[in-house]
Amino acid sequence: xxxxxxxxxxxxxxxxxxxxxxxxxxxxxxxxxxxxxxxxxxxxxxxxxxxxxxxxxxxxxxxxxxxxxxxxxxxxxxxxxxxxxxxxxxxxxxxxxxxxxxxxxxxxxxxxxxxxxxxxxxxxxxxxxxxxxxxxxxxxxxxxxxxxxxxxxxxxxxxxxxxxxxxxxxxxxxxxxxxxxxxxxxxxxxxxxxxxxxxxxxxxxxxxxxxxxxxxxxxxxxxxxxxxxxxxxxxxxxxxxxxxxxxxxxxxxxxxxxxxxxxxxxxxxxxxxxxxxxxxxxxxxxxxxxxxxxxxxxxxxxxxxxxxxxxxxxxxxxxxxxxxxxxxxxxxx
Amino acid sequence: xxxxxxxxxxxxxxxxxxxxxxxxxxxxxxxxxxxxxxxxxxxxxxxxxxxxxxxxxxxxxxxxxxxxxxxxxxxxxxxxxxxxxxxxxxxxxxxxxxxxxxxxxxxxxxxxxxxxxxxxxxxxxxxxxxxxxxxxxxxxxxxxxxxxxxxxxxxxxxxxxxxxxxxxxxxxxxxxxxxxxxxxxxxxxxxxxxxxxxxxxxxxxxxxxxxxxxxxxxxxxxxxxxxxxxxxxxxxxxxxxxxxxxxxxxxxxxxxxxxxxxxxxxxxxxxxxxxxxxxxxxxxxxxxxxxxxxxxxxxxxxxxxxxxxxxxxxxxxxxxxxxxxxxxxxxxx
Numbered sequence: 057x058x059x060x061x062x063x064x065x066x067x068x069x070x071x072x073x074x075x076x077x078x079x080x081x082x083x084x085x086x087x088x089x090x091x092x093x094x095x096x097x098x099x100x101x102x103x104x105x106x107x108x109x110x111x112x113x114x115x116x117x118x119x120x121x122x123x124x125x126x127x128x129x130x131x132x133x134x135x136x137x138x139x140x141x142x143x144x145x146x147x148x149x150x151x152x153x154x155x156x157x158x159x160x161x162x163x164x165x166x167x168x169x170x171x172x173x174x175x176x177x178x179x180x181x182x183x184x185x186x187x188x189x190x191x192x193x194x195x196x197x198x199x200x201x202x203x204x205x206x207x208x209x210x211x212x213x214x215x216x217x218x219x220x221x222x223x224x225x226x227x228x229x230x231x232x233x234x235x236x237x238x239x240x241x242x243x244x245x246x247x248x249x250x251x252x253x254x255x256x257x258x259x260x261x262x263x264x265x266x267x268x269x270x271x272x273x274x275x276x277x278x279x280x281x282x283x284x285x286x287x288x289x290x291x292x293x294x295x296x297x298x299x300x301x302x303x304x305x306x307x308x309x310x311x312x313x314x315x316x317x318x319x320x321x322x323x324x325x326x327x328x329x330x331x332x333x334x335x336x337x338x339x340x341x342x343x344x345x346x347x348x349x350x351x352x353x354x355x356x357x358x359x360x361x362x363x364x365x366x367x368x369x370x371x372x373x374x375x376x377x378x379x380x381x382x383x384x385x386x387x388x389x
Numbered sequence: 390x391x392x393x394x395x396x397x398x399x400x401x402x403x404x405x406x407x408x409x410x411x412x413x414x415x416x417x418x419x420x421x422x423x424x425x426x427x428x429x430x431x432x433x434x435x436x437x438x439x440x441x442x443x444x445x446x447x448x449x450x451x452x453x454x455x456x457x458x459x460x461x462x463x464x465x466x467x468x469x470x471x472x473x474x475x476x477x478x479x480x481x482x483x484x485x486x487x488x489x490x491x492x493x494x495x496x497x498x499x500x501x502x503x504x505x506x507x508x509x510x511x512x513x514x515x516x517x518x519x520x521x522x523x524x525x526x527x528x529x530x531x532x533x534x535x536x537x538x539x540x541x542x543x544x545x546x547x548x549x550x551x552x553x554x555x556x557x558x559x560x561x562x563x564x565x566x567x568x569x570x571x572x573x574x575x576x577x578x579x580x581x582x583x584x585x586x587x588x589x590x591x592x593x594x595x596x597x598x599x600x601x602x603x604x605x606x607x608x609x610x611x612x613x614x615x616x617x618x619x620x621x622x623x624x625x626x627x628x629x630x631x632x633x634x635x636x637x638x639x640x641x642x643x644x645x646x647x648x649x650x651x652x653x654x655x656x657x658x659x660x661x662x663x664x665x666x667x668x669x670x671x672x673x674x675x676x677x678x679x680x681x682x683x684x685x686x687x688x689x690x691x692x693x694x695x696x697x698x699x700x701x702x703x704x705x706x707x708x709x710x711x712x713x714x715x716x717x718x719x720x721x722x
Contacts, residue, residue: 129471142487
C-alpha cells in the first residue's frame with residue numbers, strides 16, 4: 057500500500073484559504089482573529105496535520121509535563137500505578153497528564169497522537185498495541201514494549217512465577233497447576249507462567265496449565281478444567297498459581313461451588329498483591345508487585361538526561377505475601 | 390502579620406540581571422538564549438513569581454486542559470472518580486492533569502498554586518481545606534466547597550442517609566445505629582448521618598450514633614461501642630448504617646470477633662457502592678454513589694460557557710444495592 061505523505065503547514069494554509077504566516081501564528085499560539093484560528097484548526101483537523109515540527113522546535117525548553125497512558129484506573133493495580141507515578145512525577149517537579157484507553161488500539165493511538173500534538177517531555181505507557189510514536193519523544197513502557205528503543209519497566213514476572221512454584225512445593229503441594237487469563241498481545245507478564253513451569257520441570261513435579269485470553273476466559277472454562285480433574289469429589293491438583301489476584305479470586309469462587317475448600321483441599325497463589333479498598337487485607341496469598349518502584353524507575357528512566365544508556369528492560373524484585381489461601385498462614389495467625 | 394507584596398516581572402528582571410523584555414519573552418515561550426532562560430527561570434523560582442498575569446492574558450485562548458486534584462487514586466472511590474473524569478474530559482476534547490494530595494492542606498495548596506502557574510481552563514478538586522484560588526479560574530468542588538462562588542457536585546448524601554434508614558426499617562430492624570468516620574472538615578458527606586437520623590426521628594425508631602474523625606477511628610472505638618450494647622452475647626442494635634463501605638467492611642470484622650453474625654444478627658448498609666477489583670461483587674449492601682454522573686456533571690459545570698448560572702450545589706440521585714449484609718438478598722439468591 058502506498059504511504060500518503062504527511063500534510064505540511066502549506067497544505068493546511070491552502071485548505072484553510074489563509075496565508076502561511078497565519079497558520080504559523082495559530083500553531084505558535086500567537087493571537088489571530090477567531091475566524092482565522094477556527095479555519096486553520098478545522099483545516100489541520102481535516103488533513104490530520106500534526107504540529108510536530110513546532111513541538112520538536114520547542115522541545116529544548118522543557119514542559120515539565122509527562123503523559124501517562126493506562127488502560128484505566130478502575131482496576132486496583134492500575135490505580136496504584138497511577139498514584140505512584142503521580143507522586144513520583146510531582147516529587148521531581150513534573151506534572152502528569154492522564155489518559156485512559158480501555159486497552160483499545162484506536163484509543164491508545166489517539167492518545168499518543170493527541171499527546172504528540174501537545175508539548176510534553178515524554179510518555180509513560182502501559183499499552184497493549186503497536187503504536188506509532190515520534191522517535192524523538194522519550195517513551196517508557198510498563199509491562200510491555202512495542203519498539204526496540206523503548207525501554208520496558210516491569211516486575212520480575214519470571215522470578216515471581218518461580219517463587220510461586222517454589223512456595224507451593226514448600227507448602228507441601230504435590231500436583232500443581234498454572235491458570236492464566238489476560239491480553240492476547242505478548243508482554244512481560246507472560247513470563248509468570250514460564251518461570252512457574254521452569255521450576256516444575258526442574259523439580260520433576262507434575263503440573264497442568266490453562267492459558268486463556270480476555271474474552272475466552274468465562275467461569276465455565278475453569279469449571280470444566282477442574283471438573284475434568286475430579287474423582288469422587290476430590291481434585292487431583294493441590295496447588296494453583298493464578299496469573300493475577302483477580303483470577304485467584306474468581307477461581308476461589310468456582311472451587312467453592314465444586315465443594316472444594318481453600319486452602320484445606322487446594323492452595324492458591326495469585327499475582328499482583330492487591331489489597332481490599334486499596335490498603336486493607338490482601339485478597340489471597342500472592343506475589344506482590346513492587347508498584348512504587350515500577351513507577352519511580354519508569355519516571356527516572358524517562359527523565360534521565362542521558363538516554364544513550366537506557367536499558368531495554370528493567371525487572372524489579374517481587375516478594376511473596378501469605379493472604380489466607382495457603383496453609384502456612386493459619387499457623388502464623 | 391504584614392503581607393509581602395507579590396513579586397513582579399520587573400523584580401524577576403532585576404534579580405536575573407536581564408532586560409524586562411527578556412523576562413517577558415521567557416514567560417511567553419519565545420526563544421531566548423539558554424543561559425538567559427535559565428537565569429530568568431532561576432530568578433522567578435527564587436522570588437516565587439507566579440506567571441499569573443501571563444496566564445490571565447492568555448486565558449481567552451483555551452488550553453483544553455483541566456487540572457483534577459484528588460486525595461489519591463488508591464482508594465476505589467477516588468479511582469472510579471478519576472477514571473470517569475478522565476473519560477468525560479477526553480470525550481469533550483480536553484486533557485486531564487492529575488494531582489494527588491493525600492488530603493494534606495500544604496500539598497493541596499501547593500497543587501493549586503502549581504496549577505495556576507501553568508495554563509489550564511479550570512480545576513476540579515476533591516479537597517478538604519480552604520484554599521487560595523484565583524477568582525478568575527473556574528473551579529468545581531466535589532463533595533465540598535470552600536468558597537461561596539465555587540459550585541459543589543456531590544451524591545445526594547442526605548437522600549442516601551434517608552434511604553439507608555428506610556431500607557433497614559423495611560428489612561425489619563427495630564433498633565438502629567449510625568457509625569461515621571472521615572475528615573474533620575465539614576462537607577456534603579456529613580449529610581449522610583443527618584438524613585439517616587431525620588428518618589429515625591420521624592418514624593420514632595430508637596437509634597444511636599457514633600461519629601469519629603480520621604485518626605480517632607481505631608477498631609477499639611467501635612469494639613467498645615458494641616460491647617457497651619451487648620447483653621449475654623446479644624447486641625441490642627439490629628441495623629447499622631455506616632458512612633462508607635470501608636467502615637462497613639471493618640465493622641463486619643469487629644462484629645465477627647464479638648461472635649455476632651451478619652446479616653443474621655445485625656444487618657449493615659454502607660455507602661459508596663465499591664466493588665471488589667473495581668468491577669466484581671459489592672463488599673456490602675450499600676447506597677451507591679452515581680460516580681459517572683458526578684464526574685460528567687463536574688466537567689459540564691466547569692466547561693459551561695455561561696458561568697453566571699452556575700448553581701452552588703448539585704446533588705445527584707443515589708440508589709440502594711443489596712450486597713450480602715442485609716437479609717433480603719438471601720431470599721433473592
